[in-house]
Amino acid sequence: MSPRNSVVETRRTRQRIVDRGLALASVDGLEGLTIGRLAADLGMSKAGVLGHFGTKESLQLAVVDAAAELFSEEVPGRAPASAPGLPRLRALCEAWVSYLERGLLPGGCFFTAAAAEFDGRGGPVRDAVAGLDALWQRDLRIHLRRAQTAGELPAGTDADQLLFELVGVMLSLNHALQLHRDPHAADRARRATRRLLGP
Amino acid sequence: MSPRNSVVETRRTRQRIVDRGLALASVDGLEGLTIGRLAADLGMSKAGVLGHFGTKESLQLAVVDAAAELFSEEVPGRAPASAPGLPRLRALCEAWVSYLERGLLPGGCFFTAAAAEFDGRGGPVRDAVAGLDALWQRDLRIHLRRAQTAGELPAGTDADQLLFELVGVMLSLNHALQLHRDPHAADRARRATRRLLGP
């Protein structure tokens, strides 16, 4: 048995805190996430929770990182391996729709919520959210451009325009699912994606 | 001069509170809006603010109503009068893009933010936001269907699918403006709208 305060146990506890924090923040927002409720939820003291992070802002940043890791596992990680360019792009979009459809987090897509919550402010949390969003869009843009130069898209296609519209499809999907529980939303997102990227 | 506590003065004060509350909530969210900060901002006491509403939830509902009124003035109210169906729909969408582009509220589109903030919860505020969103989408759907039966849209067009994609365009526009301050976002939204509704 490992001693109670071993490094591995400490890491495991930290992971438990962050995972639970991610679930709570997906419902109540990153600012609505409080150390007291998180501690009570985990059966720990506030000081025990905060000791792993030092400040609430550090905890928020750790939760943002965990959300990025989850997204990465569930979307690029689940998309079947496909050739770079259009095939990979289609696989990524289908995995993205599926991720939103499955509703892994109780409050829907964490990044959509965090972006809306922090987009009017400054600070490290806002920067982290914006940076991760930009990173994901850059990935998509690379595949779009490759598809374009490979002639996989109609002549004259504007890759950035297409990306703007793809992002809109996913935002609309999250909106319809979370606010209206629309059972047709995922089908609509798939049809819209097909219209943008071909069948 | 009207006496200090006349009905008209009371109404005016209430309006001042709600207007300021809307601006604050667009940045910090409806839950992040606190009675104390709102009071300090207005040079009033907390009790003076709360007296107009009774509870924070009532204040939140009043702010949601004010946001709906602003949207109504700025989008349908500014769209040039046009024939029902496709012409009116195009005018509404252009006014919608313009509303988001002008950034009237410091935190961007209030309804997008409120929808993301409350979509994982229950209660009267969530219901009010969802209801107003549904009302606006119903307006758009009516014009879409009229355009369809009038033969103003390509044969086989699915009005609900088109609506889903239009909403996505506006959500993507708000996202690009607020999170990334993308200067091309409004142009992209206009191009996407033209692709959906014709030139």
Added chain:
DNA sequence: CCTACCGATCGGTAGG
């Protein structure tokens, strides 16, 4: 519309 106050909870610290 104010002052004065309530109990609860906030983020965070001291000390072990």
Added chain:
DNA sequence: CCTACCGATCGGTAGG
């Protein structure tokens, strides 16, 4: 990782 505590602020009330 805990208990015990800090000052600040929360939503809300009493009484005028």
